[in-house]
Amino acid sequence: EAGVTQFPSHSVIEKGQTVTLRCDPISGHDNLYWYRRVMGKEIKFLLHFVKESKQDESGMPNNRFLAERTGGTYSTLKVQPAELEDSGVYFCASSQLGFEQPQHFGDGTRLSIL
Amino acid sequence: AQSVTQLGSHVSVSEGALVLLRCNYSSSVPPYLFWYVQYPNQGLQLLLKYTSAATLVKGINGFEAEFKKSETSFHLTKPSAHMSDAAEYFCAVSDGNDMRFGAGTRLTVKP
Numbered sequence: 001e002a003g004v005t006q007f008p009s010h011s012v013i014e015k016g017q018t019v020t021l022r023c024d025p026i027s028g029h030d031n032l033y034w035y036r037r038v039m040g041k042e043i044k045f046l047l048h049f050v051k052e053s054k055q056d057e058s059g060m061p062n063n064r065f066l067a068e069r070t071g072g073t074y075s076t077l078k079v080q081p082a083e084l085e086d087s088g089v090y091f092c093a094s095s096q097l098g099f100e101q102p103q104h105f106g107d108g109t110r111l112s113i114l
Numbered sequence: 115a116q117s118v119t120q121l122g123s124h125v126s127v128s129e130g131a132l133v134l135l136r137c138n139y140s141s142s143v144p145p146y147l148f149w150y151v152q153y154p155n156q157g158l159q160l161l162l163k164y165t166s167a168a169t170l171v172k173g174i175n176g177f178e179a180e181f182k183k184s185e186t187s188f189h190l191t192k193p194s195a196h197m198s199d200a201a202e203y204f205c206a207v208s209d210g211n212d213m214r215f216g217a218g219t220r221l222t223v224k225p
Contacts, residue, residue: 004157033213043158043204043215056212091157099210100146100165105157 002026004106006092012112018080021109025074025094032075033095033103034067038088046090049075050097061086079111087113116141116207120216128224133177133192135219137205140186146208147188149179152218153201161203164188175199195223 005024013019025032034046046065047057051072060067064083069075079086089110093103121136139145146165150158162173169181175198179190188205200223205216 035215040218042217045212045214048212093158099208100163102148102160102163103213105150105159107155107157 004092004094004104006090006106006109008109009107010110010112012114013082014114015084016081018078019082019111021077021079021090021092021111023075023077023092023094023106025092026104028096029094029104030072030097031095031101031103032069033093034075034077035091035093036088037091037108038085043091046077082111082113084113087111116145116209116214118205118207118214118216120203120205120219122219123217124220124222126222126224127195129197130194133190133195133199133221135190135203135205135221137179137188137190137216138186139188139205139207141207141209143209146210147179147181148206148208148213149173149177149188149190150204150206150215151201152204158204161190195221197223197225199223 007022032049035043037043045059048055049069066078089108091108093105095101095103117140119138148163149161162171164181172178177192202218202220
């Protein structure tokens with residue numbers, strides 16, 4: 001089966017610009033998660049979708065971040081306008097429903113804000 | 115609220131030596147615990163998981179971890195390190211809703 005795919009793998013933009021990250025989960029996985037890792041620190045939770053609904057968005061830093069998952073398939077994470085502190089690696093993960101189900105991760109998008 | 119503490123951001127061992135990566139968790143409910151590994155420029159791969167069955171969990175690549183409730187620990191071990199084990203390792207805890215990760219431990223294996 002195809003794994004979780006993320007696009008782009010790298011993005012370099014200037015402060016104030018807009019960037020949209022995309023995640024395609026494993027087919028059939030209703031859970032979709034976004035995480036961010038900044039400069040070797042811990043992987044921080046951003047938000048969790050169950051199908052197309054936001055289950056938990058408590059980790060979203062501020063209203064410059066907007067996540068969508070229309071139709072319950074792929075998801076996008078938009079940052080507008082980007083700030084320097086938004087730099088980091090953004091990971092997407094998906095899993096089947098069920099408490100013990102492990103999350104399957106994409107390779108991440110490395111975002112650099114200049 | 116749940117959290118994970120990984121003791122030691124960097125661990126260095128010689129090839130063939132024991133690998134021990136430490137993880138302590140905090141959870142208000144019986145936890146699900148995971149170890150993930152990340153190789154350079156890749157996503158996280160699941161090594162093993164604890165879901166309230168056997169307390170000693172065996173994973174891929176010869177790794178295993180033991181759940182100790184009294185110590186709130188879930189340390190990762192491997193009897194004999196291989197050069198290919200060099201990577202970053204993450205411990206994670208889930209309360210059934212969302213997962214929280216530790217800061218990671220980078221393992222270096224010396225020839």
